[in-house]
């Protein structure tokens with residue numbers, strides 16, 4: 001009887017740890033999501049951001065992408 005009780009207590013402790021871990025993971029994911037507002041939000045918010053190639057200033061795009069000449073990722077340019 002005593003052994004059974006101890007065993008079930010250990011199981012519930014593991015269950016609680018598992019639930020706490022899941023909640024902590026969810027909170028961490030939510031924190032990362034909110035502390036790091038993606039590029040899409042800043043683009044739609046400003047609407048005026050232009051992207052240009054660091055090597056080819058003549059290459060300008062109104063959306064993020066790659067330079068057609070060298071393949072580098074276009075960098076946002078606020079002008």
Ligand SMILES: [Zn+2]
Pocket residue numbers: 053054055056059067068069070071072
């Ligand atoms: Zn380029």
